[in-house]
Structures are given as structure tokens and as C-alpha cells.
Amino acid sequence: MKFFKPKFWDRNKISFFSILLFPITLLIKSFSFVKKNTTITHKFSIPIICVGNVYLGGTGKTPLCIEIFIILKNLNKNPVFIRKKYSSFQDETNLQKQVGPLYESKKRIDALNKAIYNKADIAILDDGFQDFSIKKDLSIVCFNEKQWIGNGLVIPSGPLREDLSALNRANWVVINGKKNTNIENEILKKDKTIKIFYIKYKAQNINEFKNEKVVCFAGIANPDSFFNLLKDNNINILEKISFPDHYNYSDNELENLVNKAKENNATLLTTEKDFFRIGENHKKNIKHLKIKVEIENKKQFIEEINKII
Numbered sequence: 105m106k107f108f109k110p111k112f113w114d115r116n117k118i119s120f121f122s123i124l125l126f127p128i129t130l131l132i133k134s135f136s137f138v139k140k141n142t143t144i145t146h147k148f149s150i151p152i153i154c155v156g157n158v159y160l161g162g163t164g165k166t167p168l169c170i171e172i173f174i175i176l177k178n179l180n181k182n183p184v185f186i187r188k189k190y191s192s193f194q195d196e197t198n199l200q201k202q203v204g205p206l207y208e209s210k211k212r213i214d215a216l217n218k219a220i221y222n223k224a225d226i227a228i229l230d231d232g233f234q235d236f237s238i239k240k241d242l243s244i245v246c247f248n249e250k251q252w253i254g255n256g257l258v259i260p261s262g263p264l265r266e267d268l269s270a271l272n273r274a275n276w277v278v279i280n281g282k283k284n285t286n287i288e289n290e291i292l293k294k295d296k297t298i299k300i301f302y303i304k305y306k307a308q309n310i311n312e313f314k315n316e317k318v319v320c321f322a323g324i325a326n327p328d329s330f331f332n333l334l335k336d337n338n339i340n341i342l343e344k345i346s347f348p349d350h351y352n353y354s355d356n357e358l359e360n361l362v363n364k365a366k367e368n369n370a371t372l373l374t375t376e377k378d379f380f381r382i383g384e385n386h387k388k389n390i391k392h393l394k395i396k397v398e399i400e401n402k403k404q405f406i407e408e409i410n411k412i413i
Contacts, residue, residue: 109161109325109349113263114254122261129261136234136266143236148216151226151412154240156233158270159253160263161349162326163246164280164303166196166377167397169230170203171303175406176226177204181413184224186215187231195350195377200230213237226413233273234265241412245274248326249281271295276408278303280329280397301405305329308394310337317370319343321361323351323378330375330393342370351381358386365389 112119153172157163169185176183185206187197200206205224207215212235219227232238233245247253254263271277271294278301279287288300317340322330327346334341343364347353365372372390374382379392399405 109263112255114251116255118255118257122255122257125260126257129258132260133258133267140236145239146213146237147239148220148227150220150224151241152216152229152238153226153242153244153409153412154229154232154238155244155246156229156231157246158233158264158266158268159247159251160259160265160325162251162324162329163248164278164305164397165231165246166199167305167395168244168246168278168303169228170200171397171399172228172409173200173204175409176228176413179406179410179413182223182225184219184227186212186219186227186229188212188235189215195380196230198380199376211237233270242276242409243274244276244278245271246278246280247287248329249279249284249287250328251326252284252287268294271298274298276301280304299408302400303397304400305333305395306398307333307337308396310339310393312391313339313371313373313393316340317342317368318373319345319361319365319368319370320373321345321347321378322375323347323349323353323381324375325349333393333395334373342368351378353378353382355383355386358382358390362386362389 112121155165155169157165173183183204185200185204187206187208189208189210197206197208207219209215212229212232216227229238233243253268256262258264258266271291276299277291280303283302291298291300319342320331320334331344361372374390374392376392376394382390
């Protein structure tokens with residue numbers, strides 16, 4: 105979804121705009137309720153690990169999927185990524201294809217069947233928490249600690265794809281950020297059996313930019329996560345520029361960004377996702393930050409995954 109996130113989504117108080125949009129929210133919730141209760145669920149012959157979210161975007165699903173893939177390979181499994189096919193959302197797809205086999209289709213079931221035919225023995229379902237047609241062996245819901253659930257309302261009144269009560273379908277919650285007992289308590293109110301893990305982003309090539317001035321830009325769901333990661337690593341940021349999520353940059357926009365950096369004798373820096381959406385003729389003038397996730401209590405995380413494979 106290519107849009108700038110409305111600021112009122114993340115306010116603690118319910119805004120006028122949230123109230124104005126609430127009738128549409130009720131329609132969406134009604135549609136979701138009917139869909140959940142009328143969809144036939146299919147069981148597959150291989151374990152399915154689903155990594156999804158309730159908050160719309162920017163929670164760290166894609167890098168977590170990649171880390172789980174690496175863990176499964178180290179456990180001598182033959183994992184695959186499964187995604188719903190969106191013609192315009194290829195940045196995350198390209199990231200995962202660099203790591204391992206990816207199957208995508210308009211129906212995730214079709215992608216799964218093809219993967220199983222090709223001898224996959226475990227599947228990572230990226231962004232499938234709201235797909236009720238697939239029985240999951242492990243459902244993981246991701247949150248960003250700083251955003252949490254915003255104003256707590258379902259779209260378009262708020263940033264949630266469904267109410268927090270949806271956590272009764274989850275086995276684990278993974279929180280991207282610092283330990284937060286208030287959030288943990290809210291989660292455990294929904295289901296006391298949910299296991300909670302924490303992750304954080306680790307910049308792999310940050311030293312390249314330590315002694316440079318940087319103009320940075322991002323067209324992702326939560327651009328502040330990128331900007332804050334640079335700030336936390338004491339990068340000298342001259343300017344931060346945000347674009348809508350999954351934004352397709354024009355040649356003119358990229359030329360303007362390149363010129364802005366050159367005028368300030370600075371490095372033009374973006375995210376790895378954004379880098380995949382940049383034309384080849386511009387890549388020589390733009391650098392990107394490579395990140396991975398670090399899992400706290402990784403030993404326990406792996407032990408729990410082992411139980412379902």
C-alpha cells in the first residue's frame with residue numbers, strides 16, 4: 105500500500121478523523137469477521153511458520169523471515185518463503201530471493217502446493233496472519249515497540265489490520281525494540297500462553313558511513329526506524345527525506361536526491377528495500393544500509409522452532 109501513514113494513527117487520543125472514519129472501520133471489521141468464519145482452512149503436509157502483523161507495516165516481518173530461514177537451514181531443513189504475489193511490491197520479494205527459494209502466487213495455497221511438489225520440507229509464510237485458508241503450525245505476530253498499536257483502532261480509523269483480540273490466534277509475539285513490560289502485560293491479557301521474544305536491527309555495514317556526512321531517504325512503512333538506526337550509530341545526518349511505503353522513484357526525483365548530496369559533499373544513503381526499487385543507472389551514486397535482526401534469547405527461540413519441525 106503506497107501511502108504516507110496518517111499522523112493521527114499513532115496518537116494516544118482518539119482524533120476527530122478517527123471518529124469520522126469509524127463507519128468504514130466497522131464495515132472492514134464486519135467483512136473480516138465474515139471472511140474468518142466462512143473460509144475453509146487447509147492443512148498441509150509440511151510445517152508452516154507464519155510471520156505476520158496486526159499493525160499495518162513497519163514491524164520487521166521481512167528481516168525476521170530471513171533470520172528464521174537461516175536458522176532452518178542451519179537445522180538442516182529445506183525451507184522456502186511463501187508470499188502472496190503483488191506486481192508492484194517486489195522490494196521485499198527481491199530481498200528474500202537473495203537468501204533462498206521463494207514461491208509467490210495470487211493465492212498462497214497455490215504457492216505452497218508448488219513448493220511442496222519441489223521438495224520443500226518447511227515453509228515460511230510472510231505476511232499471512234490474516235490468511236485464514238492456511239493452517240499454521242506456528243503463528244508469529246510482529247510489533248514495533250515504539251509504535252505498538254498506535255491509537256488502537258482498525259483501519260482507516262487507526263493503523264490496525266484487526267483488533268488486538270486477534271492475538272488469540274498467535275503462538276508468539278516478536279517485539280522489535282526494547283523490553284516493555286506494559287506491552288507484555290497487554291499481550292498476556294489476550295492470551296497467557298503466548299511466548300514473547302525481542303529483536304533489534306543490527307546495521308552490518310555501518311562503519312562505511314561513520315566519518316561521512318549523509319543525506320538519507322526511505323520509502324518504507326516506518327522510515328523513522330531507518331533514520332533512528334543511523335542516529336543511534338552516531339551518523340552525521342544532514343537531511344532526512346521520507347517517501348510513501350513501496351514508493352517507485354522517478355528518474356527526476358533520484359537525480360534531485362543525488363544532486364542534493366553532491367552539493368553538500370555528502371553520501372546519499374537509503375534502505376536495502378529502497379535500493380531494489382532504484383534503476384540501475386542511479387545505483388552507482390547511492391549507497392544502502394544492510395541490516396539483519398538480532399534475536400534476544402536466540403537459543404530459546406531456536407529450541408522452540410525445533411519443537412514444530
